[in-house]
Amino acid sequence: MIRGVPTPLSLHEPDTWPQLLSASDAAGLLLVDRQTVVAMIARGELAGVKVGKQWRIAPEDLWPLIPPGVRGRWPPGPWRDEAPGEL
16 A cells, blocks of 8 residues: 655644644644754653654644744634633
8 A cells, every 4th residue: 555645734724633743743833843843842842752763742732832823813622722702
């Protein structure tokens, strides 16, 4: 079976993100290099867990690093900054 080319995650569609992001996924969303994400984890700026040799980041740990102007345009869901009913 031939695997397709992975589609990059959309910054504007957080409901399509996987439950755990790879360092490459997080880098693509933050528009930085993968090594920058790994360095952020090492410095304690971003929570991450190592699964085997790969870093995994929970979306809720990445959300605070997404600019508020982008988060404000996200559809309703658990990733929104405001409480339900606050728009």
